Amino acid sequence: MSLHTLLNSALHYIFAAVVLLCGLLLSACGELSMYDLLTAEEPGAFAMAQSELNLPPGAEYYVSAVGGFKPYSYILASAGDSGTLDQQTGRYRAPQQAVEARVEGEDRFGSRADTLIRVFDPLRVSPSVISVAAGQSAVLLEVTGGSGQRTLITTITRGSAAWVDPATRETVEYTPPSPADLADPKDRHDQFEIEDQAGNIAAVAVTLYLPEALRFDPEVAAIPADQSITLAVRGTFDTVGFEISPPYDPVTDLDYDDPRLVQFTPNGTAGTAIITVTDLSDAARTATATVHVIDEAAENGALTISPSGGSFRDGTTVEFTASGGVPPYTFERAGPGSGQPIPVGDYRARYTVSFPPGTVQIRLTDLTGQQVTAKLNVTR
Known part of the structure; x- marks a missing residue:
């Protein structure tokens, strides 16, 4: 027998011994088979x-x-x-x-x-939806919750927003722009945001109007079916008339002895009421308010999105949960990124993050227009 043949035979036995040893080790791991190992x-x-x-x-x-x-x-x-x-x-x-x-x-x-x-506690600003007359007094908003230092984000703000006390950062003063800045009647919106050290974002949506404009305050609201709401009528006018959409009746469901204050009582009927005020000396001057009448109590707690932030690997599907505010809810991606959240039932949505970009924001909006935003960091 040649030396070459002896070496090949020896290598064969060594390989067989290694295979046997691997088999014994796999057996020692319980029911773990080679197939299990590969598929795991x-x-x-x-x-x-x-x-x-x-x-x-x-x-x-x-x-x-x-x-x-x-x-x-x-x-x-x-x-x-x-x-x-x-x-x-x-x-x-x-x-x-x-x-x-x-x-x-x-x-x-x-x-x-x-x-x-x-x-x-979630980062919150109250109120988060406001209506302000251009050129008039500033509005104070309270900021609570969040983690670490808070920062005002005013890169696209038409008015001005500033901390009342930069040391505590608990109150924001918003000053609307002048009437001259509202030349375009279709552009009557403003906004600013507050971000905390953990990346959570609270947004404030502002509706701007001219001081003389006929309007309701608030313009959007939600109430339980067994309660009532009083709406203020702003602007200049002599006499006005009121109407309301079915199934509500202006005679039985509206009370407006004072033309600057109108009380709406739904009398137990759930639905959506569109209330219209018209200047009787100029029928072209009208304004509307939308009141959502719901079966359950409107005070559901502050609108909250969970998770409100974090750091996720590229390709991870994140499930968001909405709570508080007034349902139904809308989830949407705000800013850079791809795709939109996919609703899962009434209170949840799933979104798969991708890189780039390095951050993505998911905005939650409730029935009354309140908004909160989750900011996610995306890593490879």
Whole structure:
């Protein structure tokens, strides 16, 4: 037998021994077969799909992982009352108080990564929808919640917005532009935003009008069917008349002894009321108010989007949940990015982030026009 033949035979036995050893190791891992191993592998190294997450108190979110080898498991690695976690599904429920939590994910072979979760009261500005006469007095708005330092964003603001006290940043003073800036009757809107240190954004939508313009205040509202609302009539006029859309009746459902104040009582009937005021000396001068009459109480708490921010890997599908305000809700992408959120039922929507761009904003709007925005960082 030649030396070459002996070497080939030896290599054959060594290879067979290696295969046998691998088989024994796989058997020692329980029911893990070579097929299981190959199908469990995910593209790329193991990582959490979200490295940071901002949630309001009491919110839920399913954290997830990518890469490595399935199945994944999750543990709540932070101490104290930092919420609850389902170790198999990754469902995290935030506590009712502000806290920082850390969820650690692990793949089949022990690779680990984590997600930092910040729980805090949502950033809010009240009121978030206002109507202001051009050239008249400034309006004060209260800012609450959020995380860290707050910043005013006024890059496209036609009027001016400034902190009353830059040290506390709890009140914003908005000053409308002059009537000369409202030459275009179709362009009567203004806006500004407040952003906190965690990237949460609260927007203020402003409707501008000329001081003499006939109008209602408020122009949009929501009330329970068993309550009433009083609308103020602004502008200059001598005498006015009022109408209301069916199924409501101007005789039984409207009370306007004072022409500058009209009370609407829906008398238990849910629907949408369009109330019209007309200047009787000039029929071309009219204004409308929309009142949404709903079965449940209108005071549902402040409008909130969850998550309100965070950092997500390219290709991650984020599920947003709406609460508070007055449903129904509308989710939409605001600014750079691709695609739009896909509604999932009445209170949720899913959006798959992509890179570029490095950030994306998802805006939530309720029936009355209130808006809140979630700002997400997108990483590769």
